[in-house]
Amino acid sequence: MKRILLALILVVATSAASSALAGGLTMVPEGNRHAEQPKVPGASVRRTRAGRTTFDDKYEKIRDLLASDKKLIAKIKSTAVDYGIDPIHMIGAIVGEHTYNVDAYDRLQTYYVKAAAYAGNSFRFGYGDETIQQFLDRPEFGKCDDFADSYKLWTCREGVWEKSFRGRSVGGTAFPDNRFSAVFFQPFYAGQTFGLGQVNPLTALMLSDMVARNSGYPKLDENKAAAVYDAIMDPDKSLAYMAANIRRSIDDYKSIAGMDISRNPGITATLYNTGGSAQRAAALAARGGLPEENYYGWLVNDKLAELKSLL
Structure with a gap:
């Protein structure tokens, strides 16, 4: 009897997972594919231990910040409308970043103060003596x-x-075996992501045109590093880049993998964490199957009912 019941459950789950939308898109169902949370990277564990805190404590801190700031929630909802996404995707990304990557400040105002500290600073993007231009x-x-x-x-x-x-020597310069964003867009040598949305400068430059169209903010210029940092550290502006990032991931999975991930915040949170949505969509299209959440996205799906209540 148990085997028959299990078989029926598998048939229903498979049918739901493979249900196609108009235009041939496959709707990725809600929920986690993994029964247990995938392993959290050691770097995240070490950072949390160094801060003498726990992932549970960090989750509760960012959840409480969101729950206590109705103005922020209103801004998240408004920004989500501008980009045609469900605001739960933005909530998931904020919670994931502040649970596993950084600590949340106690009040949103602190983010404005920190952003202002960078205003007017003279710095540039580049590597060694070579500017990005x-x-x-x-x-x-x-x-x-x-x-x-x-x-x-x-x-x-x-x-x-x-x-x-x-990782090559070109024209007399030996370049590190590291990501483009880490080598040329990290002038402070103190982390690569910033602000409420934890967006890195290269991602902001990539999304500049979409944000200009949808939110009306000026296009970014790689030669004006201070303006780039203002965009990703000011909470109001950073929400636009966060939404654009999520919109891009959803669009990449539709156009490249034929998958609609818009109903699974754990998948969009995973892509917000990993980046490279186009490459990952192409890899998924090549191997088949459904996308899977990582440790970060798993938490978002696991806490989804509680996170939705914030909206």
């Missing part, structure tokens, strides 16, 4: 000049970095 003037990047859209432009440039510069 000088680096992009190298002939290897010439093929990227055909792209007008900021997402395609910076995706192309990131690809050139991976293929031609990462």
Whole structure:
């Protein structure tokens, strides 16, 4: 009897998972694929221990911050409308970042104060004595000049970095075997993501055109680093970049993998954590199956009822 019941459950689950939407899209169902939370990376564990806290404590802190700030929730809802996404995706990303990557400040106002501390600072993006503009003037990047859209432009440039510069010596300069964002867009050497949405500068540059269209903020310029930091550290502006990031992930999975992930906040949270939605969508399309949440997305789905109550 148990075997028959299990078989029926599997049939129903498989049918739900493979139900196709109009246009041939497969709707990714709600919930976690993993019965237990995937392993949390050691770096996150060490950071949390160093702060003499726990993941449970950090989760409760960011949850309480969101629950106590109705103005912030209203801004999240309004921004989500601008990008055509459910605000629960933004809640999930904020909770995931502040549970596993950084600590939440006690009040939203603290984020404004911290953002203001960077205003007017004189710094630039680059590596060593080479500015980002000088680096992009190298002939290897010439093929990227055909792209007008900021997402395609910076995706192309990131690809050139991976293929031609990462871990190589080129033109007398030895480049580190590290990500483009870490090498050229980390002038403070103190973490690569900032603000309420924990967006890194390269991601902001990629999403600049979408944010300009949907939110009306000025387009970003890689030669004006202070303006980039203002965009990702000011809470109001950072919400726009967060929403654009999530919108991009949803669109990438639709257009590349034929998957609609808009009803699974754990999957969008996973992609917010990992980045590389286009590459991951392509890998999924090649191997088949459904996307799976990581440790970060698993928490969001596991706490989904509680997180939805914040809205």
